[in-house]
Amino acid sequence: MGQAFLIALSYYLMQVLDGFIGFQTLTRPIILGTVTGLLCGDLKTGVMMGTSLEAIYMGVSAIGGAIAADFRTSTVMAVGLTIMTGIGMEEGVALAVTVGALMNAVTPFVNAIQMATHPVYTRLAHEGNVKAFRRFQWFTLLVIRHTVNSLIIFFSVLLGADAVANLINTVPGFITRGLSASSGMLVVVGLCLTTQAIYNSSTVFWVLLGFVLFKYLNLPVLPIAIIGLIISYVLYNRNKKLNDIERKLAEGVPAQGGDDFYG
């Protein structure tokens, strides 16, 4: 019970802290392993294992082909279990692969819950209630984002990964598949909101251009942005000239040398 709690706690704590500071540093194996080591009572092992896991997940070196799992889960489980039960690092990482797979199985639900927060955010923003909006950000961070994964780690260590897998498998597959398909699609709602904000008569064609450049020519985003920049600069220049001419016409500046020409 105690060790399951400490392992899950170090995961939850560092995820929340990293989410708050946002610099994607505290959950790197080298830091996360150290903190797990500290909480579980063996700082030195934590640093050593965190360091070698950092190397593994950087792609610098590999162990036993077992690097498919989420590096955060692997780190807390490998470090925590090594310190408290004495299993080796390879076994810890291998166990984490199973737990990582369990997390993947519940990801569609966690995502669905997070997407279901959108109406709350839009309502608070629409009311202009920034304080409540901020409070709801805190609620999302502390309660919604990392709780399920932390609980999976906790129960996997406590009861064994098989018991947790059996529980997850009771959910009908089509719900998981459907929700997972929807998280691939829902970005479209956010993109459509932006489309609506910038919409004019030629928007659809420019969207098609960006789409074709990415899908057909397989260009990365940066060159597409450069091409887009060139196009919009050329358009801008032409419009500016038209604009200048219109202004001159409106001011009634006579065309220069016109008289000479006809003279």
Added chain:
Amino acid sequence: MANMFSTLTADEKSMLKKCYYYSLNTFMCFNHVVMEGYSFGMSVWPAIDKFYQTDEEKREAFERESTEFFNTHQVMMGLITGIAAAMEKERAEKGTIDGGAISGIKASLMGPTAGIGDSFFFNCVRVIVAGICIGIGANGNILAPLLFLLLYGGSLLVTKYYLVLFGYVKGVDFVNEAFENGIIPLIMEACSTLGAIMIGALIASTVKVNIAAAPVINGASFALQDIFDGIMPGILSLLLWWLVFKQLQKGRTPTQLIFGIMICCVLLALIGIF
């Protein structure tokens, strides 16, 4: 560096510090609808609060900033926060910029900055710092994680702070100059063109519609996804975008669309489409 930021008043500096503080919280909330959008809106809020006069104007600006799609590398978000803050300032004080221009700038900048940020910070800075620290920490030396935190985490934090200031100062300069030359409407049009192209690229790269169904007819199996991709790769993503956009134009709310899509997906999965 200090010279460049000397034009900032003490008031603006304290506002930008607040923007920076909120912009740090990039991953406090994240979902597949707007990704970092809520956090981005929060990071521009101090500027909105400072420059707009009435509560109604503030409400309108905050709603516009915080409910749109936004996604980039978290450090580069600082730059866009600064630029958006500068544009909100101009919009509040002179009223020449419309909200769409700000959305266009966000949409055009997030893709390229994400690419730059990811490759610079993840594939360059982190690899170098981790390389140093892995050597030190192999024997359990506590210096290794501390150094990693200081060099990698620290460099991210400092860079982000200066990017917020830089984006704001340059943004204000640029918009002022554009205002004097009377070219704001032209720039707005250019922004929406570039923004639309980037949205096209984002639809192609982030919207995923994968059909699993492969009905067997006369012993031959037809993978529906292959048939659609044969017509045009990613055609389903594009159709979905157009459909959802039309529904938004008709006045459906994002909430209705989100739950509509989720329910449809589960039902389609039940009959074996997904």
